Amino acid sequence: xxxxxxxxxxxxxxxxxxxxxxxxxxxxxxxxxxxxxxxxxxxxxxxxxxxxxxxxxxxxxxxxxxxxxxxxxxxxxxxxxxxxxxxxxxxxxxxxxxxxxxxxxxxxxxxxxxxxxxxxxxxxxxxxxxxxxxxxxxxxxxxxxxxxxxxxxxxxxxxxxxxxxxxxxxxxxxxxxxxxxxxxxxxxxxxxxxxxxxxxxxxxxxxxxxxxxxxxxxxxxxxxxxxxxxxxxxxxxxxxxxxxxxxxxxxxxxxxxxxxxxxxxxxxxxxxxxxxxxxxxxxxxxxxxxxxxxxxxxxxxxxxxxxxxxxxxxxxxxxxxxxxxxxxxxxxxxxxxxxxxxxxxx
Numbered sequence: 001x002x003x004x005x006x007x008x009x010x011x012x013x014x015x016x017x018x019x020x021x022x023x024x025x026x027x028x029x030x031x032x033x034x035x036x037x038x039x040x041x042x043x044x045x046x047x048x049x050x051x052x053x054x055x056x057x058x059x060x061x062x063x064x065x066x067x068x069x070x071x072x073x074x075x076x077x078x079x080x081x082x083x084x085x086x087x088x089x090x091x092x093x094x095x096x097x098x099x100x101x102x103x104x105x106x107x108x109x110x111x112x113x114x115x116x117x118x119x120x121x122x123x124x125x126x127x128x129x130x131x132x133x134x135x136x137x138x139x140x141x142x143x144x145x146x147x148x149x150x151x152x153x154x155x156x157x158x159x160x161x162x163x164x165x166x167x168x169x170x171x172x173x174x175x176x177x178x179x180x181x182x183x184x185x186x187x188x189x190x191x192x193x194x195x196x197x198x199x200x201x202x203x204x205x206x207x208x209x210x211x212x213x214x215x216x217x218x219x220x221x222x223x224x225x226x227x228x229x230x231x232x233x234x235x236x237x238x239x240x241x242x243x244x245x246x247x248x249x250x251x252x253x254x255x256x257x258x259x260x261x262x263x264x265x266x267x268x269x270x271x272x273x274x275x276x277x278x279x280x281x282x283x284x285x286x287x288x289x290x291x292x293x294x295x296x297x298x299x300x301x302x303x304x305x306x307x308x309x310x311x312x313x314x315x316x317x318x319x320x321x322x323x324x325x326x327x328x329x330x331x332x333x334x335x336x337x338x339x340x341x342x343x344x345x346x
Contacts, residue, residue: 010221011063018210025054025062028211029174035205036174043140048176059173059183059194062211065218067183067192069161078158085153085189093146097291101282104293105154111297118278119154121298122233126163129230130275136235136282137260137323139243141172143282144235145186147293151233152189164190165226166235169197170215190235191226195219197240198264227273234274238267238316243327243335255333260320262338268312274301279319281326294326 018024029052036049054060059067073081090098110121125132134151136144148166151157157164172182173194183192196207196215226232239261246256271277277299285292299315308314324337 010217014214014217015063018214024208024211024214025060026052028062028170028208029060031205031207032171032174035171035201039171039175046177048179050174050176050181052174057173057181057183058187059170059192062170062215063218065194065215065222066165067187067194069164069187069189069191071158071161072188078156081158082153082156085149089146089149089153092142093291101150101291101293102154105150105295108295114298118295118298119151121276122151122278123155125276126160126231126233131227131230131232131273132234132276132278133271133274134233134235134278134280135319136237136280137239137243137320137327138237139283141168141182141242142177144168144237147280147282148190148235157189160231161189162191163231164233164235165193166190167193167195167219167237169240170194193219193222193226193234195240199241199261201241238263238270239320240264240267255331257334257336258327258331259336260324260327260338263316263320268316271301271312271315272305272310277301277315277319279323281323281330283327283330285330287330287332292330294322294329296322 015022033049033052039047040049050057052060054064058064071081086098086102089102092098093101106117106119108118110116110118114121116124122132134147136147138144144166148164152161152164166186168182168186175182177185186192194215196202196212196219198212202212223234240263241261244259244261246259247254279296279299281294283292284290296319299319301315304315305312320337324335327333327335
């Protein structure tokens with residue numbers, strides 16, 4: 001069976017089971033509307049809500065699991081595109097921070113036992129058809145985009161945008177950044193895969209459980225299809241949601257401590273499908289007053305699973321323990337991280 005027919009068959013089955021009257025997508029977006037408005041307020045109005053219009057805006061349908069990467073300026077030389085991305089990074093991160101982060105990335109070793117640079121390792125992974133997961137713990141979804149863009153420029157990766165992908169919440173199909181819908185902005189350097197994380201916010205805004213099941217089932221199918229082709233480089237926050245601040249507020253302001261959300265068992269198991277994992281912590285630091293980045297050793301998934309009895313938690317737990325340490329350094333605040341008392345069945 002072709003991938004197209006398989007995906008169509010899954011969608012048809014999901015529609016029949018959960019959405020027989022065809023109203024679920026509209027119901028879902030009615031729930032997204034106040035949530036998108038709340039993000040607008042929390043972000044200092046940097047993020048703006050956009051209307052629900054499946055014909056006008058990419059990826060809004062709950063049956064659209066992805067948006068393909070697309071060169072927005074096919075007649076523009078690649079060198080000019082890299083300059084444009086660097087310019088956007090400088091504007092977002094500050095010229096000095098952006099240059100420092102790029103320099104750090106270019107010199108970053110793959111790991112303590114691999115003297116190659118990280119970018120060289122990633123390039124070889126792609127040539128060999130290996131799939132790489134780039135894991136972050138983020139305060140806002142933009143940090144995923146910033147690190148994706150840094151790698152895009154560092155690798156001069158225009159020829160491979162179809163092999164780059166980032167996982168975003170379907171909510172972000174209702175959000176614009178700088179006047180551009182988030183999926184449209186993201187697809188200039190990577191394809192977008194949509195998931196529907198279950199969180200306190202999704203419960204607060206009453207996102208229909210049936211819609212979440214549909215979106216996540218189609219997300220998994222779209223991801224599997226890309227991974228079969230090999231050479232995928234996927235940016236994802238395994239927690240599915242941002243770092244939690246207590247008692248609340250912006251990074252570094254009136255914060256007592258932070259907490260990294262727990263990784264769902266299904267997300268932890270997802271790491272087994274990849275060959276390598278690149279853990280990164282990228283955030284604005286109130287301690288130094290600029291953007292800081294820590295990239296930990298690349299994890300060879302197969303080797304790590306062999307050492308740890310095929311237990312995905314033994315991969316995930318150290319990743320977030322190190323991230324907690326980096327966030328503590330960058331914020332000067334205590335960071336709690338989940339200990340996972342319950343083991344995932346092997």
